Amino acid sequence: MHHSPPQVVSGMKYVITVEMARTSCRKGDVEKVCTVHEDPQLAAPYLCTFHVWSQPWLNEISVTKQECHH
Template sequence: MFWTTAALLVTLAVAGVSTSHKSGEITDIDVNSPEVKDALNFAVDEFNRQNDVYIYKVVKVIKATSQVVSGIMYRFEVEMSISGCKPSPQEICAKDNSELKPYTCNFEVWSQPWLGPPKFMRNVCKH
């Protein structure tokens, strides 16, 4: 129990989440924090692994929050754009992708560093 609590406190300190927030409370977070960037990059990489036509990139972070729930649940609402590049060793790119519409995506990443790598929990995208 001590090590679990200690690991959670260290995770909160590293993630820049204030321990004055109540457990379960959803808090806005700084998207420039290294841990938050890592969580978002993980979500985008996982999303791109599931899509085999084009590679998507984040154009804008609309909202980013975290919630302490036996770890940290990161939630992102982002505007994504199709890069026009296809996933391949040569990364073949279309010359004109101006007609490709952006998506708004909601991602959830659950981080429990003491149990292993993060988990991609949810992705919902719409035009």
């Protein structure tokens, strides 16, 4: 590296990795306990990484990047 300009950072960046799988519940069924699909192809888990930018003093939070893989 020849030159790296300084950066002014005003917030927190979080990198969150989660394992997710499909269920038979609909999005509006938040009150239910949802089990993973019985069909093995539909039940295959995803590994997802989310980059989240937070500036709590501005009451702002946003997902800046997301990637999911089987």
